[in-house]
Amino acid sequence: MKNKPLFEVRKIKSLKDMLDSSTELYSDRTAFLYKPKGCDKYQPVTFRQFKEDVDALGTALIDIGLKGGRIAIISENRYEWAVSYMAVVNGTGTVVPLDKDLPENEIENLLVRAKADAVIFSGNQKNHILNISKRIDFLKHYIIMDEPTEENADEFSHFTMFRQLIERGKKKVAEGCRDFIDAQIDPEAMDILLFTSATTATSKAVMLCHRNIAENLMAMSSMVYVGPGDVFLSVLPLHHTYENTCGFLCALYRGCTVAYCEGLRHIQKNLQESQATIMLGVPLIFEAFYKRIWDQAKKHPDTLKKLKTGLKISGFLSKIGIDVRRKLFAPIHSNFGGRLRLFISGAAGIDPEVARGFRNFGISFVQGYGLTECSPIVALNREVDFKDDAAGLPLPGVEVKISGADSEGVGEIMVKGPNVMLGYYEDPESTAKAMENGWFHTGDLGYIDKDGFVHITGRKKNVIVTKNGKNIYPEEIETLLNKSQYIKECIVFGKDDPVYGDVVVSATIVPDMEAIEAQFDGRKPTDEEVHDIIRKEVKEVNKNLVLYKYVKDFDIRYEEFEKTTTNKIKRYAVK
Secondary structure, three states: OOOOOOHHHHOOOOHHHHHHHHHHHOOEEEEEEOOOOOOOEEEEHHHHHHHHHHHHHHHHHHHHOOOOOOEEEEEOOHHHHHHHHHHHHHOEEEEEEEOOOOOHHHHHHHHHOOOEEEEEEEEHHHHHHHHHHHHHHOOEEEEEOOOOOOOOOHHOOEEHHHHHHHHHHHHHHHOOOOOOOOOOOOOEEEEEEOOOOOOOOOOEEEEEEHHHHHHHHHHHHHHHOOOOEEEEEEEEOOOOHHHHHHHHHHHHHHHOOEEOOOHHHHHHHHHHHOOEEEEEEEEHHHHHHHHHHHHHHOOHHHHHHHHHHHHHHHHHHOOOOOHHHHHHHHHHHHHOOOOOOEEOOOOOOOOOHHHHHHHOOOOEEEEEEEOHHOOEEEEEOOOEEEOOOOOOOOOOOOOOEEEEOOOOOOOEEEEEEOOOOOOEEEOOOHHHHHHOOOOOEEEEEEEEHHHOOOOEEEEEHOEEEEOOOOOOOOOHHHHHHHHOOOOOEEEEEEEOOOOOOOEEEEEEEEEEEHHHHHOOOOOOHHHHHHHHHHHHHHHHHHOOOOHHHHHEEEEOOOOOOOOOOOOOOOHHOOO
16 A cells, blocks of 8 residues: 555444444434435435335345345335345345346346345336246245336236335334344355346356455545545446445445436436535546536637636646635536535546546546456545556555566456455356455456556457467557547457458447537538548557557447446447
8 A cells, every 4th residue: 555544444344234333323414315206306315214214124024034035136226226235135135136227038037047036126127027927936026116006006916015015114123023133144144146247148146245345345435535425426327336335335334425316317417406526437427528528618719718728727726735626617516516526437447638637627536446256346546646547556455466467567467355255156167267265366457566556458358469479458449549539439359360461450430420520511421431530540549559559450330339337348249
């Protein structure tokens, strides 16, 4: 760890311990802001109210025979998701969060693979779950979060009502039932089952325990300060371990408020309504924000001039210890709600220019690196100690080393620590392959610099190897290509070329047609004209690369690539 002192954090042994102590510390503070169906304003829920709902649902789940069971959750981000997760994991059984965007057959396959005993789901999943219930018979309960209407009352008759379970549990607790409240937690036992992003045929089921998450929460909170008064806007899907641990459980642990975003189109509105101070996201979101700021400024020459002048003034004043960024860039802060202080980026590397840009506007920006198997955070930049081109410093208690480093120090990143998973569920072969004397093989390539910062260069399975042994990392070239205003997204890969007698770097590029059409006064350019513009952009990128990394060939597609729920391109799905 670097010289900067860490923040003090309270010790927790499990998520149950965390919720109990947070409720005691922050009882009447707002834990959640959510919009009930039919309500257009955020409604607050205190820590005490949240724990009462968790205790009630947990008590009811045990009462209907689910003690020790595996319970899947599938819904959009909402308050009931949070209650369900804590009610399952803190004394009922094993929680299995599932991706709400999966097609019906994949949901069914994962329920089978997890040997689920019950599923808690939102009304948006009703038809999928109803169809699945007709094909399988091993689920004991289908619990729906929404209330029926007169029109769909018949369909709801197949399900158990979430709200009724809450009321049932509250009544049992009032009568003195403490089966859930006094349930003992084994911090080392598998209580969380997470499926990695992939098709059901290739996804792995990661087994995590309370200790994994608790250790990760304490470690990350010692590096980046969050606390009472902070409001997180929850944008990324909660089934994903990044949002789950960092945007939900961390907020509960530190006495913060979680406000649920209504969808990507509503981020700016929800930031303003919730007065959020922190938002987790992926590079695609932050890069879009940053681009929009400059695009709007460019439409008005006076605004653009003021923005550039403001950056010069604030840069000069910062050298003598005067910070006027929030005042100089008040319109930008106002668009984000006025209280936003920190963006946290994960899931992929961010363009350093974007991180620096937001910081120059007065919004702190840090990025981290993690994997589902590591609960998830491995390394994290700090507001007081960062490098924008690095993934961050290893968390306290987490060891990182480079295996099989080449002449440039690049090799596979390996991780050891209390945050590393128990293994892959019912897959001893994959577990053995991934673990080596306590060290987890991440499959990511990178290096550690002289200051201890971890840098990611790409995925081991994506690396392009030339016939003379040179390693080329597609992600590096993709980052450069994506800087072009005319390129929306791309994938770089290697292919055998008989002309060169070697593997050459190729790319499939999705052009930004809005930006390109602007160059043709709004008329639709021909395919040849689009190709010429992209060819010039590729040529400019090649000027920044050594010869063997040159993009020698590219093709254009107009349809965006299929992506995961954290907006990573599904490379395996690209033909």
